[in-house]
Amino acid sequence: MKNRRLYAAAGKAVNQSLKIKAGEDFFLVTDKDKMEIAEAFAYWARRAGAETTTYLMTETLRPIREPTRLFRLLAEKSPKVMVYMLDARIAEKPFRGYMVKTGEAHGRLCMMPGITVDMMERLVNIDYVELASLTKRIRDLIRNAGDVRVTNPAGTDISFSVQKRDWHIDIGDISRRGRHGNLPAGECYTAPVEETFTGRLVISLIDDKLGRGVMEFKKGTLAFASGKGIEAILKNIGDDPTGRIIGEFGVGTNKGARICPNMLEAEKAFGTVHFAIGDSYGIGTNTSRHHYDALIEKASIFAKRRWIARDGKYLL
Numbered sequence: 301m302k303n304r305r306l307y308a309a310a311g312k313a314v315n316q317s318l319k320i321k322a323g324e325d326f327f328l329v330t331d332k333d334k335m336e337i338a339e340a341f342a343y344w345a346r347r348a349g350a351e352t353t354t355y356l357m358t359e360t361l362r363p364i365r366e367p368t369r370l371f372r373l374l375a376e377k378s379p380k381v382m383v384y385m386l387d388a389r390i391a392e393k394p395f396r397g398y399m400v401k402t403g404e405a406h407g408r409l410c411m412m413p414g415i416t417v418d419m420m421e422r423l424v425n426i427d428y429v430e431l432a433s434l435t436k437r438i439r440d441l442i443r444n445a446g447d448v449r450v451t452n453p454a455g456t457d458i459s460f461s462v463q464k465r466d467w468h469i470d471i472g473d474i475s476r477r478g479r480h481g482n483l484p485a486g487e488c489y490t491a492p493v494e495e496t497f498t499g500r501l502v503i504s505l506i507d508d509k510l511g512r513g514v515m516e517f518k519k520g521t522l523a524f525a526s527g528k529g530i531e532a533i534l535k536n537i538g539d540d541p542t543g544r545i546i547g548e549f550g551v552g553t554n555k556g557a558r559i560c561p562n563m564l565e566a567e568k569a570f571g572t573v574h575f576a577i578g579d580s581y582g583i584g585t586n587t588s589r590h591h592y593d594a595l596i597e598k599a600s601i602f603a604k605r606r607w608i609a610r611d612g613k614y615l616l
Contacts (some may be wrong), residue, residue: 302336325353355374409481435487442604447462470489499517
C-alpha cells in the first residue's frame with residue numbers, strides 16, 4: 301500500500317460504511333486528481349469480491365451537466381454501489397442531481413464531491429458509533445419542533461416551521477439499497493416548510509465559494525442576495541425558479557470537521573448549520589436540478605421554546 305492512512309480510511313468506507321459484498325457491482329466515478337483515492341477504494345472493493353468499473357471523467361468532458369448515453373447504461377443497467385468523487389464545480393450540479401436520483405433508484409450512492417486525501421485520513425477513518433450517537437442526540441433536540449429560529453452574531457435571523465417534515469441523519473451508513481450519503485459524514489437535516497421560511501441569512505460560504513454573503517427569503521423564495529459566491533450560484537441557476545426555493549436545513553455534527561473552503565467538510569463542522577436552495581431530496585415539496593448549500597457559522601438554534609445552541613455551542 302502506498303499510503304497506509306489513506307488505505308485504512310478507504311477500507312473503513314468500503315467495509316463499514318458501504319458494506320460492499322462479494323458479487324456486487326461497484327461503479328466508481330472519479331477524475332485524475334482523485335485517482336489515488338479511487339485506487340484505494342478499488343483495492344478494498346476487490347478484496348470484498350466486488351466487480352469494479354471505474355469511469356474517469358477527463359477535463360475535456362467538463363463541466364459535465366448531463367450524463368452521456370453510455371454513462372446512463374453503466375449507471376442504470378442494474379442495482380449497484382456507486383461512489384462519486386469528482387472535483388466540486390457548481391456548473392456540474394445538475395449532473396450531481398442525476399447521480400443522487402440514479403443511485404437511490406438503482407442501488408446506493410456515496411457522494412464525495414471535492415474529497416481530498418487529507419479529509420479521507422482525518423474524517424473517514426473515525427468512530428461511526430460515536431458520530432451516530434451525537435448526531436441522533438442533536439436531531440432529537442430539534443425533531444418534532446413546530447417552529448425553529450436560527451441566528452448568529454453576523455446577522456442571521458430566520459424563522460420557519462419543520463412541522464410534519466421528516467428528519468434524516470448522515471452518519472456514514474450507506475449499506476442499504478435506496479440510500480445516498482456523504483463521506484465524510486456528520487449531519488442531521490430536513491426541509492423547512494417552504495411558505496414559512498422568511499428572514500435573513502448571513503453566510504460565510506456557499507458551495508465552495510468563500511466570502512461573506514447575504515440571502516433574504518420571503519415565504520420560501522430567495523428575494524434578495526449579495527456576495528460574489530451567491531452571484532456565481534445565481535448565474536448558474538439562471539431563470540430556473542426551482543433553484544431559488546429553500547430545500548434544506550442541516551446541522552453539522554462532526555467534531556473533527558473544520559470550516560474551510562470545501563463545503564463537503566465545512567457543512568459537517570460541529571456548531572454550524574447550513575441551508576440549501578434547490579432540490580429538497582423528497583423531504584419538502586421542491587424538486588430541482590439544483591442544490592446549493594450555504595454555511596452559517598456560530599449558529600444559535602431556538603426550538604421547543606428554548607435555545608438548544610448558542611453561538612455554535614450546544615446546551616446538551
